[in-house]
Amino acid sequence: MLGKMETKLRIDRNKLNPDFNGYKLKLVDKNEKLQKVADFRKAGYEIPVPEANPTGVFSSSQVQTRIQFNNLFCGYENDSLLFINDANELLKYERTKEGGNRIDKLIDIPRIDVKREKLGLKTIHSISRTYILVFDGIGTFYLIERYTAKSERDEEHGHEYRIRYKLVLHDEQANQADQLRFPTVLGAKIIKNNVNIVICDKANLSTKQAGLHTGVQESGGFEVQVYAVAIEEISETTPEKTPIIIELRKKYGLRVKNIPEYFSYVTDVGNDARSGDGSTSNNTFAHNFIIGTETRPKLVAPNKQAKDESELGDKSVEKHHLSLDYDANETGIWEGEIKRKKCCGKDEEAHFPQYTWIQEDRVVILTVDVPKNLDRLIRITKNDIECIFEDKKLTLKCRHNGDLVLDLDNEPLYGHVMPSQCIWTIEDNSILVIYIVKDQDEAGVYMRWPQVFERDDETCETMDPAEVARIREALMKFTASGGTQQQQDSFYSNGNADYFYNQQNQFMSELDDLVDYNTTLSSFYIIDEENGNINQVVDTSGMDYLCTSFGSPGQNSNYVCLKYDVDGILFKIEPKPSHHSTTAWNHSKTLNALGFVMASKSDKKFVYVDNNNCDYFVISESSKRLYIYNCVDNTADTLVHNVIEFPLEYESNSSSTSTSAAADHELICGLQQINNGSELAILSSLSMYIYKI
Template sequence: MASSNYTLKVNRDLLDPNFESYRLSLDPIPTYDVVLDAAVEEVTLKDCQYTLEHVRAFAMYNYLHLDPWYDDSVLFVDCKGRVLSLTVTLDTVLGKPREVFRLGTEVERREDRVCPSLSLTSATWAALSDGAGRLYLLRTSKRGDSTHGKWEPLFTEDLGEPFIVLHSVAHLQAGAHTLEVLLLRVVKDPQETAGSGYSVTLEWITVANAPGQGLEKNYEVKKRRLLRGKSVPHYAAVTPEGDGLMVASEKPFAFTHLDGQPLKQPQPAAGEPPVDLDKLDPVYFWQQTSDDITANVRLPEGVTKDAIRFRLTADTISVGVRGSASLLEGQLYASVDPEACTWILRENKSLEVSLQKRTEGPVWPELVMGDRRGEHVMSDEQAALVRERLTHLTSEDTHANPDLDKPACNSQELEDCDGYPEDTSSLVHFDGESLETTQVVNLGSHQYLFTVTADPTLMPCLCLRHDVDALLWQPRPDRPADMWEHVATFNALGYVQASKRDKKFSTCAPDFSYASLCECLRRAFIYRQPSPADGVLFNRKQGRRVGQVAKQQVAGLASDKVVLGFRATDERLFALTSANLFVLKVNNK
């Protein structure tokens, strides 16, 4: 199955070009806390867990888990191995967290143990890791009240290397109750001789009972799929029907094993050496001007004009030789005028294709979307023009000619919030059957901010920075043509969060009424959506009336201990330290 490049489509109706700033509000935020009878154990990294990926995966882990199926219900695991649940109905009478499950005493205190992790699979199921390599699938019945009993383990298995549970879903497949669980590991990799010696793996496990036997029968592993990459994913989740997987990461992931067996890679024909894709010569070369494209496609020796297969539409191109695979095929970066395009055979060695751009001016970064087999050749005239346009931005001397109207850029003057990640970040959808990518989004400068579950029946949303704003995207795997929907915007939050040097956690309310940032110690910042202004306000600079105001609030936590977990509901914020669980009343509904 061929993958296609996809561009995130911003809903302009959800943007506010006139947004000015957040106004600090001194309105108090009622804060309540529960003193824990046993500490939340923070699993610190060991000497053998020294890489940046260990830090990203485990040192910054959110120990507090929000139950998206029940309002204002949170869970966490303490140092005694107890899974504790707290549901808030009245803030002034919080009560104590209630034990719903306890990890076995046989939990191995291995040197590379990681933090216990929990995923609320459905309204009646949960997936739990003990941090030492054992997975529990628990039937919880209905949660969210104090009368509910203990959770019942219906599946438990030691899966080897320690892991954390990233995501899980439950669905019916061919009449069988099926659970999909996604696990994350950072493991030693002997092939990583030039790097840290570790790689990141995602294991996608399918557990199910026999069709028609109900929920009381034994569950067993039906399928195991392994992906490997070189960076901890920002976002990874299974589709609700268990037929696909989405991963957002700085470095690409690829499936390597199925049910413990390595996936077969395409083999060269008999007598041909293995193909090294990184050392292949370009299949075609192409140049461009402001109004046309010229591409030269290499042809096998001795090809005649009659053997050429050429097809062109306004948006697609296909070039090949009869009896062979296509040499150049796919969607063009932009539209062309088919009537004004021509091709000619050059000395039976190459095919020269001339394309007329339908829109003059814009520079194409690539000829065919996602095709990396070509090489863009820049003319001397184009290179000179680029150098001329960039002269005021580049210099061998830092801040050369500062008296000019447009002095050279000095990188030392840039703030941290002006930085962007590398252009290799991507958001990928994998097909669950073929294990191939179907759609790829190049995130580029769209820095990942956080993940939140707005609707538990759908996939978690991911929040990305677009310029200074933070845009929330809801995956829609059932709509291949529009797989990621822009559902909310937090004005200027992308710029704000980058300026918070001590920020540890970011989140937002499921109804998108506010976003919040939490520092490592004591403080949480709340950024509300614009609301009608109280009274009459005017912008002094522009002399116009201000109809809406976006408020910023700061809440302090009465604790000197590190914040280990942070979650938001429509009405409340929850912050977890090793000794306290704080509840902040943000909205009244």
């Protein structure tokens, strides 16, 4: 996980519009702009909308994922869309040659457990012209194959569909149906007859139960899991009566705190990877994907090859950072060899301190428990400490009885600091607390640090409430009028403590935010899909994640939008031609006041940006209202937006009372762009509409 490239996002100030005054509402002629292309009630079915938390067992991250779940998926062909109805039928929308609209049933998806099926999130991925991968929301993937029909029953297409493979997730924690955990599918691709699947599931209760080795006992959280399975190329035209059943085994996992807010494969126009059907696999670089998450992913091994944790002594688990090496040539086979890592380029025996840290906007708080570093009780005084702050370096030395017990010599920090405002203090005669005050970056913002030092020693920011409470108690000593004489004697700095005193109330009030488990995305990680290594870290420079663009037919998003002040900064993601394992992130456009607009919507469901020219963004609120904001000319002082209210008038021969009751249940449950972004396909629980931008 070391040796990665780090990228800090930069804002092009020439693309900001400080004179923007807002959006003006423009009424929509629904008869002209909106067309109903399907009435599902007349066809005898509806589109199921996942309940947010019907069983009361989903975490806040899972609830948010369910609220924002898009039931409408891109087909492989242009302007084709796929979705599943409440009868578990796979349906396809497409335009006819005459310019009309048609919806066809492709195949019935098997139902294993109807009750549980309603709780899961069913996903569809068109991974090639031949194959569609459907997930039932519980634990089974169906690889559906399109083949040429002998009967030519479909005069226009001349093909039929069959379930060629049934891929079953191997549950490492339980085999009983009542213990299934409803994983979320992040993405899927087919590359040279190999189907690659990435899901996010609840992490097992402990590393021992899961057979994982990360060097520490962990609980809760989630795990991004990568699976791969080889499929045979089928050439016969006769459908198989029975699907081939394969149990999916995990290649590796990446431990994260919450379900990633962003996932996409890295697209590469120059790549010539081939799909199982011989066609180009959507120009996708085979071995990279991007995840956006608030915590650094930790690589973990599959259950099958991991060693028993009992082989490791307690001291080994405490004192060493552990890593798992594996043979990347053997898919999913791990050597399980445990190696000691070097911290910041030095062996741990060279007195590099163990520490914990937290941060807020302007300050990084570093805590070093000196006795814990030495495995023995000692008392330290101000005379034992040497702490020197420089623009981007920290020197920290601690001596005890003449021996050097901590040695950090001119260690480069992750970001620039303000040395005159940095301070340190000693707590309980044993704990060294260092307050590092950040300096602004070139964009004028206080960047959020993913790590303390320039070289990553894999010490993650602590979110332990007990640790935060301990730091809170320590800080309280300095918010009063100087504290006791003993406390004042233990407080030292480079000669300027006034800044710290003046800022303590601000720091204290923001410590509560540090234990908020609903924090926003902080970094993007480009992952090598083959082995789980981090090839690149993209630091958002303190900007919060807002949204992404609509997905392409391969379910890839080309843009990420981050909040800067009240605006949305749109970054285009492109692979670097000279190095396919990394990406370039360029400020493509500014979406005026997007951050402000999103903050004004109390119940957001979908937020997407046009994936073609970035000419508009769309926000769905409360499943009943759709806002379309024009941003073609982001230099204008005012722009327009349209609103579509649901329920719309429902055409029916039934009584007005029943019609009104039915319309009240019409909820927006899916959204995609078609016709090169000039139209929006809107999927509701009762109907499907096409809106002309």
